[in-house]
Amino acid sequence: MPVPPPIAMLAELTHRCPLSCPYCSNPLELAAKAQELPTQTWIDAFDQAAALGVLQLHLSGGEPAARQDLVELVAGARAAGLYTNLITSGLGLTQARLEALSEAGLDHIQLSLQGTDAEMADRIGGMKGAFARKMKLAQWVSEIGFPLTLNVVLHRQNLHQLPRALEMAQEMGARRIEVATVQFHGWAMQNRNALMPSKAQADEAAALVAQARQNLKGRLVIDFVPADYHEDYPKRCMGGWGSSGLNIAPDGTVLPCHAAQTIPHLRFPNLREQSLSEIWYHSSGFNAYRGDDWMQEPCRSCALKTKDFGGCRCQALAITGDAAATDPTCIKSPAHQKLQAMADQFAGTEHAPLVMRENA
């Protein structure tokens, strides 16, 4: 099978962030500022990405606004012809900086919400006053006229705030809300006791989203990532390994997904040493789980393998110890019952302290 070109790229510009969300998917070993790619190397990467076929660029982190050269980077991406989306906590963006980003050609903003009131949002984000600053930013975003997506990570401690989050998205004039139940990678993995929703909560969130999709049809698009420890089938992780998207870590390591470095036997090249094209088409890390040659039973003979590609490799490794195993979220996986028992145990833990994400 010929390898298709990527269509989306996530540029993790930095791991620095003023917040310290315990569900952060950044790795435990954060890249220091001194390791970050310089401005021109990022701009070269955007040119290479566009030449490779990438259409959408997601600027992320950490908090991408921690980069002083953010406006220059957006201008570079725009000059390369990429559609640019800024994924931000809002901290570090002033009205003047937002206007400069608009002039540089930023197409879209995705704003994260840690809670729907100051008590919850400031506690989960680990910063007093963060919620108030975020609300101010939402107002500027609306005044400038950026298309907005609100991004909410749900977990046991804030899942009851989903109805209010849906209202807030409408009040802010967002066109889309991404409602993602916490995924256990990076720092979130340290917090499964504190964040795992119960099965009842997970079901309630799915029902609320289904109802809201009907009620808000034509007004608000709702993307939903369910609680996969409580599901019976895995999600199509990254649209399939190395099939449509790639990530660049702050130090220039090129990855098929943000958690791929947790798979210890894989090697991922750095943009400073190889071209994006070489890495996408020829690196062993990207080729490791393409197609279905690597699959074991029950995935190998399953009719759904072209739909979900066997689920998430990083989750398979984390739970079963084998990155080529069937994602244990799947009901056909021998580890499925173990995963659901773990989910119930984590969800039933009382008084688990939050392990806050450290800063880079």
Ligand code: SF4
């Ligand atoms: S999840 Fe929180 S701590 Fe992690 S990068 Fe986003 S805002 Fe920062």
Ligand code: SF4
């Ligand atoms: S067996 Fe594999 S391919 Fe089939 S549904 Fe489960 S994870 Fe998907």
